[in-house]
Amino acid sequence: MKHLKERLGREWLFCDGGSGTILQKKGLRPGELPESWNITHQEEVMDLYCGYLNAGSDIFNANTFGANRFHYPDNLEEVVTQGILLAKKARKKTGREDAYIALDIGPTGKLLEPMGDLSFDEAVEAFAQIVQIGVKAGADLVLIETMSDSYETKAAVLAAKENCDLPVLTTVTFDSKGKLLTGGNVESIVSMLEGLRVDALGINCSLGPREMLPIIQKFTEISSLPVIVNPNAGLPKTKNGITYYDIDAEEFSSCMSDIADLGVQVIGGCCGTTPKHIQNTIEAVRNKAFIPARKKTKTFVSSYSQAVEINDVTKIIGERINPTGKKAFKQALRDMDIDYILKEGLKQEDAGAHILDVNVGLPEIDEPMMMEMVVKRLQAITSLPLQIDTSDPAALEKGMRYYNGKPMINSVNGKKESMDIIFPLVRKYGGVVVALCLDENGIPDNADGRIAIAQKILSVAGSYGIDKKDIVFDGLAMTISSDTKSAVVTLETIRRIHEELGCHTILGVSNISFGLPQRQMINSFFLAMAMENGLSCAIINPNNESMMSAYRTANALLNHDPQCMEYIASYANATVTTVTTQKQPVSETGKPVPVEGMSLFTSIERGMVKEAEEATKKELSEQKDPLDIINDMLIPALDKVGQGFEKGTVYLPQLLMSADAAKAAFSVLKEAMKGEEKEVKGTIILATVKGDIHDIGKNIVKVMLENYGYEVIDLGKDVPPETIVATAIERNIKLVGLSALMTTTVPSMEETIKLLRKEKPDTKVVVGGAVLTQEYADMIGADAYGKDAIATVRYADSVFEKE
Amino acid sequence: MIQPDIDEIRRYLGMSKTAHDPVTDGMIQECIQKLQAVIQPVHLYAYYPLTITDDTFHFASLSFSSKSLQRNMEGCEEICVLACTIGIGADRLIRKTELTSISEAAVMQATASAMAEAYCEHVNDLIKEETAQRNLYCRPRFSPGYGDLSLTLQKDIFSLLHLTKNLGITLSESLLMIPTKSITALIGISDTCRSFTQNLCNTCNMQNTCNYRRKDEL
Incomplete structure (x- = not known):
């Protein structure tokens, strides 16, 4: 038998059609697990296979779609093995020894962390198990x-690649608007899958062939790999309570014939299609001219939801997630205060960044672990692609492995040692890599030398199978204060890399002005000049308005801003300033307009964030002691609102607005008290118990406790009892707060309390959550019931006052 | 466009219908707008012939017992199983909002719940229309976790409707749905119109202590 990889993309290949719909006709009851029939109804499964083999399918699926450890905890190996053995038998029986048996892998039914409860590693492990069994049983692909979900898809592809050498084909499901149910689009998924080096990719299920047309078109425009199309027999319809698909074999094959003309390479069907559909399709398509997939040259980096194209319109890469020269950021890393880092990301997204650079390196921390954590958390809240920035190969691999999409990588250079480490990672995980034009001999002081290094890097990358479109060259901006011709050299380098090598470029812009006064003047002009020379990516601080105004202005002048829309939108109502200011967040509707000179007490009472910040700054400027401000104004204001809440005259949103305002005031004070020993009333663990994923209640309590002067160790959601107890012992914690929203997760709360009583009996426990009551709290042995956030604060006060 | 019930959002936030607070109202409107931009509402339902013996239900490959459901579906010979979600975008937005404003996050959470509820109501209406065309009547919808109807039924509903594949809804180890703003429900169908006003709170075992109880409907 000719190897599938030799045929894929060179000639028409045909998949099979629906299986669930056919097994149902043979008696599979709705809701019954279809793969169990590999053991109980072998003849029917054989029939299914033979139907498609006789119809002419080149690739047919073993009945293993839902076979994973979650659906078959006890007999997975048997189910998968039998599914493949039956396929082998069917192949023999029909004389179709040329057909390929696909180990069919569908979603696990679980959502990955941090949104869901399955870790990426567990997902890879679950898929790896299926792959190992399938390969052993004799699957061909x-x-x-x-x-x-692109993240689960990545886990599955990695599991396949790490456990076999078989061809890996991957298809995803889109809605009629061309989006994945988790938000991705064709560009984002294709870039990720190409990066992971699958052998073919495409679309299946959910839509009929007609609805798929625009999406398939997009696929053929974007993908350099063979495209697979397996539609349903139309959209599901219901009549008199029965679900059916109404496109018959004739109509289906005529639609598929049109789809074949779009330049796809592998064709089959999904739900509702039958051997007849496939047979007619093969007849209609087989003799058509076959168009191989063409190599595409566009460069994309992607997140779970979007792809950003690197091209002649300069993209902003936000540089603020980086501890260099930032005290507060360094402290956040040491304290594992991930929220601080996430907020840095969101600020840059709001300010207009297209990609976020992520550098979390600090000598005293475990950088690989930190990179993994920050990448996982950051990609759950921002839709911007990330640039993994580290000099530690282990941290780089973690970042790339856990990244949900095709990342940017910062960086490789012309040294052999660097390329030996970085390129294999890019080959495995995919990515667009930043290449510095320097090597063992240092940085050439002229453009010719830098371009020669760029050419060397390109040729070595090529030997790893890394395409030139996936390399972005750093022209190396170095300060003009030590060599006044350095800007000219850098600009010439990027222009010539663009023109002579046809590659994209990037610069860390602000290096150009190191050691000079008024750096932003130099930086902003240099940015505009680099843009004119064809710069593709600028690593800058997007919160710096003078950089962003230079960026928007240059775009308008370079014809990169159609109708000057972005320029007008940004500046039509603006007053020009030359000082560095952060872009002010848009005022929120419904909120009162800012009142100047409002007292701190009033601004907290009314829940006004900006005013609270201003008032705090004013108090500080009058030389008031931060601790006095807290004790004389902040806490009394919070108390007043809290009492109102207890009496029922203040509602939850108002209470929380005050909490937000107090929090803002605190962060101003914290800044002022830098270096001083902060006074902490006590340290409290908060956690949402194992099995529960609802954490807003816990987060509300956290904000309130922090406002009242407590240090909170937030263990997050779905936290096992062991973690809570271990932390309580390690940090000698006096009070633990547990949250559960569902009656079904209260038992795990009880379990946590029991374990605490046994291992750390002096720790008090306060519990809260929608289903809890005083009675319930007593029943599971808690010390207190926190009916709401204020009640929890009061209880904490009573625990810590006793000391 | 899903239009959530504003009073319902206020109830989730612990506010009475008469409590007037323009700031919260403004925040609710803002949350609705932000959510509209990120939600991906999808739904699915299917009908099955139903037999009920005592309090045991049989349809498709499912079989389970529930006294509460038996009270709801007495006399029904058909059942509709529905599922819907407004998508993971809402969860992401809530998470993001928590970082910058806990008050807005609380309102976002409540608003997203009300939007899922409103969307489910809309799907329920579609089912009612289809049923009416067959001269049949729908009972009020009933979800796993109500009364004595076990949450473990979720597993069966998930395999029955292939919810992960079809709607992208997943089920956690502890049987919670993610995206969290998702609803599954059962609707009994019969040929007799049995109009009873249902306050689901009365079937709930938390009815005496719950903060969210519909007091005005007792």
Whole structure:
């Protein structure tokens, strides 16, 4: 048998059609697990296979779509092995020894962390198990299909690649608007899958062939790999309570014939299609001219939801997630205050960044662990692609592995040692890599030398199978204060890399002005000049308005801003300033307009964030002691609102607005008290118990406790009892707050309390959550019931006052 | 466009219908707008012939017992199983909002719940229309976790409707749905119109202590 990889992309290949719909006709009851029939109804499964083999399918799926450890905890190996053995039998029986058996892998049914409760590693492990069994049983390829989450898709592809050498084909499911159910689009998923080096990719299920047309068109425009198309037999319809698909074999094959003309390479069907559909399709398409997939030259980096194209319109890479020269950021890393880092990301997104650089390196921390954590948390809240920035190969690999999309990588250079380490990682995980034009001999002081290094890097990358479109060259901006011709050299380098090598470029812009006064004047002019010379990516601080105004202005002048829309939108109502200011967040509707000179007490009472910040600054400027401000104004204001809440005259949103305002005031004070020993009333653990994923209640309590002077160790959601107890012992914690929203997760709260009583009996426990009551709290052995956030604060006060 | 019930959002936030607070009202409107931009509402439902013996239900490959559901579906010979979600975008937005404003996050949470509820109501209406065309009547919808109807039924509903594949809804180890703003429900269908006003609170075992109880409907 000719190897599939030799045929894929060189000639028409045909997949099979629906299986669930056919097994149902043979008696599979709705809701019954179809793969269990590999053991109980072998003849029917054989029939299914033979139907498609006789119809002419080149690739047919073993009945293993839902076979994973979650659905078959006890007999996974048997189910998968039988599914493949039956396929082998069917192949023999029909004389179709030329057909390929696909180990069919569908979604696990679980959502990955941090949104869901399955860790990426567990997902890879679960898929790896299926792959190992399938390979052992004799599958010819791995088909990962019907995926709607790019992160789970990545886990499955990695598992396949790490456990076999078989071809890996991957198809995902889109809605009619061309989006994945988790938000991705064609560009984002194709870039990720190409980066992971699957052998073919495409779309299946959910839509009929007609609805798929615009999406398929997009696929053929973007993908350099063979495209697979496996539609349903139309959209599901219901009549008199029965679900059916209404496109018959004739109509289906005529639609598929049109789809074949779009330049796809692998064709089959999904739900509702039958051997007849496939047979007619093969007849209609087989003799058509076959168009191989063409190599595409566009460069994309992607997140879970979008792809950003690197091209002649300069993209902003936000540089603020980086501890260099930032005291507060360094402290956040040491304290594992991930929220601080996330907020830095959100600020830059609001300010207009297209990509976020992520550098979390600090000598005293575990950088690989930190990189993994920050990448996982950051990609859950921002839709911007990330640039993994580290000199530690272990941290780089963690960042790339856990990244949900195709990342940017910062960086490789012309040294052999660097390329030996970085390129294999890019080959495995995919990515667009920043390449510095320097090597063992240092940085050439002229453009010719830098371009020669760029050419060397390109050729070595090529030997790893890394395409030139996936390399972005750093022209190396170095300060003009030590060599006044350095800006000219850098500009010439980027222009010539663009023109002579046809590659994209990037600069860390602000290096140009090191050691000079008024750096932003130099930086902003240099940015505009670099843009004119074709710069593709600028690493800058997007919160710096003079950089962003230079950026928007240059875009308008370079014809990169159609109708000057972005320029007008940004500046039509602006007053020109030359000082560095952060872009002010848009005022929120419904909120009162800022009142100047409002007292701190009033601004907290009314829940006004900006005013609270201003008032705090004013108090500080009058030389008031920060601790006095807290004790004489902040806490009394919070108390007043809290009492109102207890009496029922103040509602939850108002209470929380005050909490937000107090929090803002605190961060101003914290800044002022830098270096001083902060006074902490006590340290409290908060956690949402194992099994529960609802954490807003816990987060509300956290903000309130912090405002009242407590240090909170937030263990997050879905926290096992062991973690809570271990932390309580390690930090000698007096009070633990547990939250559960569902009656079903209260038992795990009880379990946590029991374990605490046993291992750390002097720790008090306060519990809260929608289903809890005083009675319930007593029943599970808690010390107190926190009916709401204020009640929890009061209880904490009573615990810590006793000391 | 899903239009959530504003009073319902206020109830989730612990506010009475008469409590007037323009700031919260403004925040609710803002949250609705932000959510509209990120939600991906999808739904699915299917009908099955139903037999009920005592309090045991049989349809498709499912079989389970529930006294509460039996009271709701007495006399029904058909059941509709529905599922809907407004998508993971709402969860992401809530998470993001928590970082910058806990008050807005609380309102966002309540608003997203009300939007899921409103969307489910809309799907329920579609089912009612289809049922009416067949001269049949729908009972009020009933979800796993109500009364004595076990949450473990979720597993069966998930395999029955292939919810992960079809709607992108997943089920956690502890049987919670993610995206969290998702609803599954059962609707009994019969040929007799049995109009009873249902306050679901009365079937709930938390009814005497719950903060969210619909007091005005007792």
